Amino acid sequence: MEQVILASIDPSAPSRTAADWAAHEARLRGLPLRVVHGPPQEVSEAKMVVCGLRPEDVADSQTAGSPLSADVEAAARPFVFVPDDLSGPRRSEGVTLGVDARDPAAAAIDFAFDSARIRGSRLHVVHAWSLPACTAELPFAIPEADRAAWEDQEVQQLADTLRPWREKHPEVPVLEDVVLFTPAQALLHCSAGAALVVVGRRPGAEWRYMIRSLLRKATCPVAVVPS
The missing domain is CATH 3.40.50.12370 (Rossmann fold)
Structure with missing residues:
Protein backbone atom coordinates (compact mmCIF):
# COMPACT_ATOMS: atom_id res chain seq x y z
CA MET A 1 0.00 0.00 0.00
CA GLU A 2 1.52 3.31 -1.10
CA GLN A 3 2.06 5.83 1.67
CA VAL A 4 0.91 9.44 1.38
CA ILE A 5 1.34 12.75 3.15
CA LEU A 6 -2.09 13.59 4.52
CA ALA A 7 -3.01 17.26 5.04
CA SER A 8 -6.10 18.01 7.13
CA ILE A 9 -7.41 21.46 6.26
CA ASP A 10 -10.31 23.86 6.74
CA PRO A 11 -10.79 27.42 5.37
CA SER A 12 -8.54 28.97 8.05
CA ALA A 13 -5.16 30.57 7.44
CA PRO A 14 -3.31 27.96 9.58
CA SER A 15 -4.72 25.22 7.36
CA ARG A 16 -3.51 26.95 4.19
CA THR A 17 -0.04 27.26 5.71
CA ALA A 18 -0.17 23.61 6.74
CA ALA A 19 -1.22 22.54 3.24
CA ASP A 20 1.73 24.42 1.72
CA TRP A 21 4.11 22.81 4.22
CA ALA A 22 2.64 19.36 3.53
CA ALA A 23 3.09 19.85 -0.22
CA HIS A 24 6.76 20.74 0.30
CA GLU A 25 7.24 17.71 2.55
CA ALA A 26 5.61 15.44 -0.01
CA ARG A 27 8.05 16.68 -2.68
CA LEU A 28 11.02 16.10 -0.35
CA ARG A 29 9.92 12.55 0.39
CA GLY A 30 8.73 11.72 -3.10
CA LEU A 31 5.26 10.80 -1.84
CA PRO A 32 1.77 11.75 -3.01
CA LEU A 33 -0.11 14.46 -1.15
CA ARG A 34 -3.70 13.85 -0.09
CA VAL A 35 -5.76 16.78 1.18
CA VAL A 36 -8.85 16.19 3.30
CA HIS A 37 -11.28 18.73 4.72
CA GLY A 38 -11.88 18.42 8.43
CA PRO A 39 -10.40 15.91 10.90
CA PRO A 40 -8.74 12.93 9.19
CA GLN A 41 -10.83 9.79 9.57
CA GLU A 42 -8.52 7.22 7.98
CA VAL A 43 -4.75 7.52 8.34
CA SER A 44 -3.65 3.93 7.67
CA GLU A 45 -1.91 4.98 4.43
CA ALA A 46 -0.40 8.15 5.86
CA LYS A 47 3.33 8.56 6.39
CA MET A 48 2.32 11.55 8.48
CA VAL A 49 -0.70 13.77 9.11
CA VAL A 50 -0.23 17.54 8.80
CA CYS A 51 -2.60 19.98 10.54
CA GLY A 52 -2.73 23.73 11.06
CA LEU A 53 -2.08 24.99 14.57
CA ARG A 54 -4.39 27.57 16.15
CA PRO A 55 -4.04 29.14 19.63
CA GLU A 56 -7.36 27.68 20.71
CA ASP A 57 -6.08 24.19 19.87
CA VAL A 58 -3.52 24.50 22.66
CA ALA A 59 -5.79 26.16 25.23
CA ASP A 60 -7.69 23.00 26.12
CA SER A 61 -6.09 19.64 25.47
CA GLN A 62 -9.42 17.85 25.86
CA THR A 63 -11.30 19.90 23.24
CA ALA A 64 -12.41 17.81 20.29
CA GLY A 65 -10.18 18.52 17.34
CA SER A 66 -7.35 19.92 19.47
CA PRO A 67 -3.80 18.65 18.94
CA LEU A 68 -3.94 16.73 22.20
CA SER A 69 -7.35 15.18 21.74
CA ALA A 70 -7.77 11.48 22.43
CA ASP A 71 -7.80 10.66 18.70
CA VAL A 72 -4.38 12.23 18.15
CA GLU A 73 -2.92 10.74 21.33
CA ALA A 74 -3.94 7.29 20.13
CA ALA A 75 -2.86 7.78 16.50
CA ALA A 76 -0.38 5.36 15.00
CA ARG A 77 1.13 7.97 12.66
CA PRO A 78 3.17 11.12 13.31
CA PHE A 79 1.14 14.34 13.49
CA VAL A 80 2.84 17.55 12.37
CA PHE A 81 1.35 20.80 13.67
CA VAL A 82 2.14 23.86 11.53
CA PRO A 83 1.75 27.36 13.05
CA ASP A 84 0.16 29.97 10.85
CA ASP A 85 3.07 32.39 11.16
CA LEU A 86 6.25 30.90 9.67
CA SER A 87 7.57 34.28 8.58
Missing part, protein backbone atom coordinates in the same frame (compact mmCIF):
# COMPACT_ATOMS: atom_id res chain seq x y z
CA GLY A 88 9.93 34.76 11.54
CA PRO A 89 13.72 34.50 11.23
CA ARG A 90 15.09 32.99 8.05
CA ARG A 91 14.79 29.25 8.55
CA SER A 92 17.36 26.66 7.68
CA GLU A 93 16.37 23.15 6.73
CA GLY A 94 17.71 22.01 10.11
CA VAL A 95 15.78 19.59 12.31
CA THR A 96 15.66 19.76 16.12
CA LEU A 97 14.91 16.61 18.11
CA GLY A 98 13.93 16.56 21.76
CA VAL A 99 15.05 13.33 23.40
CA ASP A 100 15.18 11.92 26.91
CA ALA A 101 18.53 10.14 26.81
CA ARG A 102 17.54 7.95 29.75
CA ASP A 103 14.29 6.80 28.15
CA PRO A 104 14.63 7.48 24.41
CA ALA A 105 11.69 7.23 22.01
CA ALA A 106 13.18 5.23 19.14
CA ALA A 107 10.42 6.07 16.65
CA ALA A 108 10.94 9.81 17.17
CA ILE A 109 14.70 9.43 16.71
CA ASP A 110 14.12 7.46 13.48
CA PHE A 111 11.76 10.14 12.22
CA ALA A 112 14.15 12.97 13.07
CA PHE A 113 17.18 11.34 11.43
CA ASP A 114 15.12 10.60 8.31
CA SER A 115 13.78 14.16 8.21
CA ALA A 116 17.32 15.57 8.43
CA ARG A 117 18.55 13.10 5.80
CA ILE A 118 15.99 14.07 3.17
CA ARG A 119 16.77 17.75 3.75
CA GLY A 120 20.52 17.24 3.62
CA SER A 121 20.68 19.14 6.90
CA ARG A 122 22.08 18.96 10.40
CA LEU A 123 20.16 17.26 13.19
CA HIS A 124 20.25 19.18 16.48
CA VAL A 125 19.52 16.74 19.31
CA VAL A 126 18.47 18.35 22.59
CA HIS A 127 18.49 16.51 25.92
CA ALA A 128 17.10 18.50 28.84
CA TRP A 129 18.23 17.58 32.32
CA SER A 130 17.74 18.80 35.87
CA LEU A 131 19.82 18.75 39.02
CA PRO A 132 19.25 15.82 41.38
CA ALA A 133 16.35 16.36 43.75
CA CYS A 134 18.67 16.14 46.74
CA THR A 135 20.32 19.43 45.76
CA ALA A 136 17.19 21.35 46.80
CA GLU A 137 17.96 20.47 50.40
CA LEU A 138 21.55 21.65 50.35
CA PRO A 139 22.18 24.67 52.63
CA PHE A 140 24.88 25.97 50.29
CA ALA A 141 25.52 26.48 46.59
CA ILE A 142 26.18 23.39 44.50
CA PRO A 143 29.93 22.87 44.02
CA GLU A 144 30.90 23.50 40.41
CA ALA A 145 32.80 20.21 40.28
CA ASP A 146 29.65 18.28 41.24
CA ARG A 147 27.55 20.05 38.66
CA ALA A 148 30.17 19.42 35.97
CA ALA A 149 30.33 15.73 36.89
CA TRP A 150 26.53 15.38 36.64
CA GLU A 151 26.51 17.16 33.30
CA ASP A 152 29.30 14.91 31.98
CA GLN A 153 27.15 11.91 32.84
CA GLU A 154 24.25 13.36 30.86
CA VAL A 155 26.51 14.09 27.88
CA GLN A 156 27.79 10.52 27.90
CA GLN A 157 24.27 9.14 28.21
CA LEU A 158 23.13 11.10 25.17
CA ALA A 159 26.15 10.01 23.13
CA ASP A 160 25.50 6.36 24.01
CA THR A 161 21.81 6.69 23.13
CA LEU A 162 22.46 8.18 19.68
CA ARG A 163 25.38 5.94 18.68
CA PRO A 164 23.29 3.32 16.77
CA TRP A 165 21.56 6.02 14.72
CA ARG A 166 24.78 7.90 14.01
CA GLU A 167 26.32 4.67 12.74
CA LYS A 168 23.24 3.96 10.62
CA HIS A 169 23.15 7.51 9.17
CA PRO A 170 26.77 8.70 8.87
CA GLU A 171 25.66 11.20 6.22
CA VAL A 172 23.61 13.18 8.78
CA PRO A 173 25.69 15.70 10.78
CA VAL A 174 24.57 15.72 14.41
CA LEU A 175 24.91 18.37 17.09
CA GLU A 176 24.39 16.89 20.55
CA ASP A 177 23.17 19.44 23.07
CA VAL A 178 22.70 18.85 26.82
CA VAL A 179 20.96 21.76 28.54
CA LEU A 180 19.85 22.53 32.09
CA PHE A 181 16.27 23.57 31.21
CA THR A 182 12.83 22.05 31.23
CA PRO A 183 12.17 20.08 28.02
CA ALA A 184 9.83 22.76 26.60
CA GLN A 185 12.24 25.59 27.42
CA ALA A 186 15.13 23.64 25.93
CA LEU A 187 13.33 22.97 22.66
CA LEU A 188 12.06 26.52 22.29
CA HIS A 189 15.54 27.89 22.96
CA CYS A 190 17.36 25.48 20.65
CA SER A 191 14.88 25.42 17.75
CA ALA A 192 15.08 29.11 16.79
CA GLY A 193 15.37 29.14 13.03
CA ALA A 194 14.79 25.39 12.69
CA ALA A 195 12.61 23.96 9.95
CA LEU A 196 11.09 21.26 12.15
CA VAL A 197 10.96 20.15 15.79
CA VAL A 198 10.43 16.46 16.56
CA VAL A 199 9.24 15.02 19.88
CA GLY A 200 8.12 11.57 20.93
CA ARG A 201 4.60 11.11 22.23
CA ARG A 202 4.32 9.78 25.77
CA PRO A 203 1.46 9.07 28.17
CA GLY A 204 0.75 11.14 31.24
CA ALA A 205 0.05 14.66 32.40
CA GLU A 206 3.71 15.70 32.44
CA TRP A 207 4.05 15.09 28.70
CA ARG A 208 0.77 16.91 28.00
CA TYR A 209 2.02 19.94 29.91
CA MET A 210 5.32 19.89 28.03
CA ILE A 211 3.75 19.64 24.57
CA ARG A 212 1.15 22.33 25.34
CA SER A 213 3.95 24.65 26.44
CA LEU A 214 5.90 23.89 23.28
CA LEU A 215 2.98 24.26 20.87
CA ARG A 216 1.78 27.47 22.53
CA LYS A 217 5.01 29.27 21.56
CA ALA A 218 6.16 27.24 18.56
CA THR A 219 7.41 29.24 15.57
CA CYS A 220 8.07 26.21 13.35
CA PRO A 221 6.26 22.94 12.63
CA VAL A 222 6.25 20.42 15.49
CA ALA A 223 6.09 16.67 14.75
CA VAL A 224 4.62 14.47 17.47
CA VAL A 225 5.71 10.87 16.84
CA PRO A 226 4.02 7.90 18.55
CA SER A 227 6.37 5.63 20.45
Whole structure:
Protein backbone atom coordinates (compact mmCIF):
# COMPACT_ATOMS: atom_id res chain seq x y z
CA MET A 1 0.00 0.00 0.00
CA GLU A 2 1.52 3.31 -1.10
CA GLN A 3 2.06 5.83 1.67
CA VAL A 4 0.91 9.44 1.38
CA ILE A 5 1.34 12.75 3.15
CA LEU A 6 -2.09 13.59 4.52
CA ALA A 7 -3.01 17.26 5.04
CA SER A 8 -6.10 18.01 7.13
CA ILE A 9 -7.41 21.46 6.26
CA ASP A 10 -10.31 23.86 6.74
CA PRO A 11 -10.79 27.42 5.37
CA SER A 12 -8.54 28.97 8.05
CA ALA A 13 -5.16 30.57 7.44
CA PRO A 14 -3.31 27.96 9.58
CA SER A 15 -4.72 25.22 7.36
CA ARG A 16 -3.51 26.95 4.19
CA THR A 17 -0.04 27.26 5.71
CA ALA A 18 -0.17 23.61 6.74
CA ALA A 19 -1.22 22.54 3.24
CA ASP A 20 1.73 24.42 1.72
CA TRP A 21 4.11 22.81 4.22
CA ALA A 22 2.64 19.36 3.53
CA ALA A 23 3.09 19.85 -0.22
CA HIS A 24 6.76 20.74 0.30
CA GLU A 25 7.24 17.71 2.55
CA ALA A 26 5.61 15.44 -0.01
CA ARG A 27 8.05 16.68 -2.68
CA LEU A 28 11.02 16.10 -0.35
CA ARG A 29 9.92 12.55 0.39
CA GLY A 30 8.73 11.72 -3.10
CA LEU A 31 5.26 10.80 -1.84
CA PRO A 32 1.77 11.75 -3.01
CA LEU A 33 -0.11 14.46 -1.15
CA ARG A 34 -3.70 13.85 -0.09
CA VAL A 35 -5.76 16.78 1.18
CA VAL A 36 -8.85 16.19 3.30
CA HIS A 37 -11.28 18.73 4.72
CA GLY A 38 -11.88 18.42 8.43
CA PRO A 39 -10.40 15.91 10.90
CA PRO A 40 -8.74 12.93 9.19
CA GLN A 41 -10.83 9.79 9.57
CA GLU A 42 -8.52 7.22 7.98
CA VAL A 43 -4.75 7.52 8.34
CA SER A 44 -3.65 3.93 7.67
CA GLU A 45 -1.91 4.98 4.43
CA ALA A 46 -0.40 8.15 5.86
CA LYS A 47 3.33 8.56 6.39
CA MET A 48 2.32 11.55 8.48
CA VAL A 49 -0.70 13.77 9.11
CA VAL A 50 -0.23 17.54 8.80
CA CYS A 51 -2.60 19.98 10.54
CA GLY A 52 -2.73 23.73 11.06
CA LEU A 53 -2.08 24.99 14.57
CA ARG A 54 -4.39 27.57 16.15
CA PRO A 55 -4.04 29.14 19.63
CA GLU A 56 -7.36 27.68 20.71
CA ASP A 57 -6.08 24.19 19.87
CA VAL A 58 -3.52 24.50 22.66
CA ALA A 59 -5.79 26.16 25.23
CA ASP A 60 -7.69 23.00 26.12
CA SER A 61 -6.09 19.64 25.47
CA GLN A 62 -9.42 17.85 25.86
CA THR A 63 -11.30 19.90 23.24
CA ALA A 64 -12.41 17.81 20.29
CA GLY A 65 -10.18 18.52 17.34
CA SER A 66 -7.35 19.92 19.47
CA PRO A 67 -3.80 18.65 18.94
CA LEU A 68 -3.94 16.73 22.20
CA SER A 69 -7.35 15.18 21.74
CA ALA A 70 -7.77 11.48 22.43
CA ASP A 71 -7.80 10.66 18.70
CA VAL A 72 -4.38 12.23 18.15
CA GLU A 73 -2.92 10.74 21.33
CA ALA A 74 -3.94 7.29 20.13
CA ALA A 75 -2.86 7.78 16.50
CA ALA A 76 -0.38 5.36 15.00
CA ARG A 77 1.13 7.97 12.66
CA PRO A 78 3.17 11.12 13.31
CA PHE A 79 1.14 14.34 13.49
CA VAL A 80 2.84 17.55 12.37
CA PHE A 81 1.35 20.80 13.67
CA VAL A 82 2.14 23.86 11.53
CA PRO A 83 1.75 27.36 13.05
CA ASP A 84 0.16 29.97 10.85
CA ASP A 85 3.07 32.39 11.16
CA LEU A 86 6.25 30.90 9.67
CA SER A 87 7.57 34.28 8.58
CA GLY A 88 9.93 34.76 11.54
CA PRO A 89 13.72 34.50 11.23
CA ARG A 90 15.09 32.99 8.05
CA ARG A 91 14.79 29.25 8.55
CA SER A 92 17.36 26.66 7.68
CA GLU A 93 16.37 23.15 6.73
CA GLY A 94 17.71 22.01 10.11
CA VAL A 95 15.78 19.59 12.31
CA THR A 96 15.66 19.76 16.12
CA LEU A 97 14.91 16.61 18.11
CA GLY A 98 13.93 16.56 21.76
CA VAL A 99 15.05 13.33 23.40
CA ASP A 100 15.18 11.92 26.91
CA ALA A 101 18.53 10.14 26.81
CA ARG A 102 17.54 7.95 29.75
CA ASP A 103 14.29 6.80 28.15
CA PRO A 104 14.63 7.48 24.41
CA ALA A 105 11.69 7.23 22.01
CA ALA A 106 13.18 5.23 19.14
CA ALA A 107 10.42 6.07 16.65
CA ALA A 108 10.94 9.81 17.17
CA ILE A 109 14.70 9.43 16.71
CA ASP A 110 14.12 7.46 13.48
CA PHE A 111 11.76 10.14 12.22
CA ALA A 112 14.15 12.97 13.07
CA PHE A 113 17.18 11.34 11.43
CA ASP A 114 15.12 10.60 8.31
CA SER A 115 13.78 14.16 8.21
CA ALA A 116 17.32 15.57 8.43
CA ARG A 117 18.55 13.10 5.80
CA ILE A 118 15.99 14.07 3.17
CA ARG A 119 16.77 17.75 3.75
CA GLY A 120 20.52 17.24 3.62
CA SER A 121 20.68 19.14 6.90
CA ARG A 122 22.08 18.96 10.40
CA LEU A 123 20.16 17.26 13.19
CA HIS A 124 20.25 19.18 16.48
CA VAL A 125 19.52 16.74 19.31
CA VAL A 126 18.47 18.35 22.59
CA HIS A 127 18.49 16.51 25.92
CA ALA A 128 17.10 18.50 28.84
CA TRP A 129 18.23 17.58 32.32
CA SER A 130 17.74 18.80 35.87
CA LEU A 131 19.82 18.75 39.02
CA PRO A 132 19.25 15.82 41.38
CA ALA A 133 16.35 16.36 43.75
CA CYS A 134 18.67 16.14 46.74
CA THR A 135 20.32 19.43 45.76
CA ALA A 136 17.19 21.35 46.80
CA GLU A 137 17.96 20.47 50.40
CA LEU A 138 21.55 21.65 50.35
CA PRO A 139 22.18 24.67 52.63
CA PHE A 140 24.88 25.97 50.29
CA ALA A 141 25.52 26.48 46.59
CA ILE A 142 26.18 23.39 44.50
CA PRO A 143 29.93 22.87 44.02
CA GLU A 144 30.90 23.50 40.41
CA ALA A 145 32.80 20.21 40.28
CA ASP A 146 29.65 18.28 41.24
CA ARG A 147 27.55 20.05 38.66
CA ALA A 148 30.17 19.42 35.97
CA ALA A 149 30.33 15.73 36.89
CA TRP A 150 26.53 15.38 36.64
CA GLU A 151 26.51 17.16 33.30
CA ASP A 152 29.30 14.91 31.98
CA GLN A 153 27.15 11.91 32.84
CA GLU A 154 24.25 13.36 30.86
CA VAL A 155 26.51 14.09 27.88
CA GLN A 156 27.79 10.52 27.90
CA GLN A 157 24.27 9.14 28.21
CA LEU A 158 23.13 11.10 25.17
CA ALA A 159 26.15 10.01 23.13
CA ASP A 160 25.50 6.36 24.01
CA THR A 161 21.81 6.69 23.13
CA LEU A 162 22.46 8.18 19.68
CA ARG A 163 25.38 5.94 18.68
CA PRO A 164 23.29 3.32 16.77
CA TRP A 165 21.56 6.02 14.72
CA ARG A 166 24.78 7.90 14.01
CA GLU A 167 26.32 4.67 12.74
CA LYS A 168 23.24 3.96 10.62
CA HIS A 169 23.15 7.51 9.17
CA PRO A 170 26.77 8.70 8.87
CA GLU A 171 25.66 11.20 6.22
CA VAL A 172 23.61 13.18 8.78
CA PRO A 173 25.69 15.70 10.78
CA VAL A 174 24.57 15.72 14.41
CA LEU A 175 24.91 18.37 17.09
CA GLU A 176 24.39 16.89 20.55
CA ASP A 177 23.17 19.44 23.07
CA VAL A 178 22.70 18.85 26.82
CA VAL A 179 20.96 21.76 28.54
CA LEU A 180 19.85 22.53 32.09
CA PHE A 181 16.27 23.57 31.21
CA THR A 182 12.83 22.05 31.23
CA PRO A 183 12.17 20.08 28.02
CA ALA A 184 9.83 22.76 26.60
CA GLN A 185 12.24 25.59 27.42
CA ALA A 186 15.13 23.64 25.93
CA LEU A 187 13.33 22.97 22.66
CA LEU A 188 12.06 26.52 22.29
CA HIS A 189 15.54 27.89 22.96
CA CYS A 190 17.36 25.48 20.65
CA SER A 191 14.88 25.42 17.75
CA ALA A 192 15.08 29.11 16.79
CA GLY A 193 15.37 29.14 13.03
CA ALA A 194 14.79 25.39 12.69
CA ALA A 195 12.61 23.96 9.95
CA LEU A 196 11.09 21.26 12.15
CA VAL A 197 10.96 20.15 15.79
CA VAL A 198 10.43 16.46 16.56
CA VAL A 199 9.24 15.02 19.88
CA GLY A 200 8.12 11.57 20.93
CA ARG A 201 4.60 11.11 22.23
CA ARG A 202 4.32 9.78 25.77
CA PRO A 203 1.46 9.07 28.17
CA GLY A 204 0.75 11.14 31.24
CA ALA A 205 0.05 14.66 32.40
CA GLU A 206 3.71 15.70 32.44
CA TRP A 207 4.05 15.09 28.70
CA ARG A 208 0.77 16.91 28.00
CA TYR A 209 2.02 19.94 29.91
CA MET A 210 5.32 19.89 28.03
CA ILE A 211 3.75 19.64 24.57
CA ARG A 212 1.15 22.33 25.34
CA SER A 213 3.95 24.65 26.44
CA LEU A 214 5.90 23.89 23.28
CA LEU A 215 2.98 24.26 20.87
CA ARG A 216 1.78 27.47 22.53
CA LYS A 217 5.01 29.27 21.56
CA ALA A 218 6.16 27.24 18.56
CA THR A 219 7.41 29.24 15.57
CA CYS A 220 8.07 26.21 13.35
CA PRO A 221 6.26 22.94 12.63
CA VAL A 222 6.25 20.42 15.49
CA ALA A 223 6.09 16.67 14.75
CA VAL A 224 4.62 14.47 17.47
CA VAL A 225 5.71 10.87 16.84
CA PRO A 226 4.02 7.90 18.55
CA SER A 227 6.37 5.63 20.45
